[in-house]
Amino acid sequence: MLVVRGIRGATTVERDCPEDITEAATELLHEIVKRNEIELDDVVAVIFTATKDLSSAYPAVAARKMGWNHIPLLCCQEMAVAEALPRCIRVLMLANTRLAIQDVRHVYLRGAKCLRTDISG
Known part of the structure; x- marks a missing residue:
């Protein structure tokens, strides 16, 4: 039976620039989907947060560039x-x-690996 699950993840970037934010968010989404064998049609919604020191781009842009055009995204x-x-x-x-x-x-990548070592595997 299919159920809705929440899947967490985090990553970091070296610089506050659109390219770094998009690259890191893309990598994170790919890893979440891959490690959990998620099909695009099964994604219900994605909520992104960014620390105050990241303001040059929305992380959701990465999902849109990946073709996630019909999935609700929120930053x-x-x-x-x-x-x-x-x-x-x-x-x-x-x-x-x-x-x-x-x-x-x-999935916790890059500098964010330290956030939840208890569940990140």
Whole structure:
């Protein structure tokens, strides 16, 4: 039976420029889809957040460039918490899947690997 699961992920960029943000977001989305064997038609929605120091581009542009034109996408600013990981893009993908909740593979790349070592695999 298909159920909707939330799949988390995060990555970082070296610079606040559209190319770096798009490249990192594209890499993150590809990895989430690959590791969880998600079909494009099964993606319900994707929420992106970016830290305050990233303002040159929306991370959702990466999804649009990947052809995700009929999937609802939302970009928000991450809470500005003292000593938070800088230049960080986070993702919450909602997708229909047959995976059990404990089998969902959350994806943390680049400098964001340190955020959730307990679930990132």
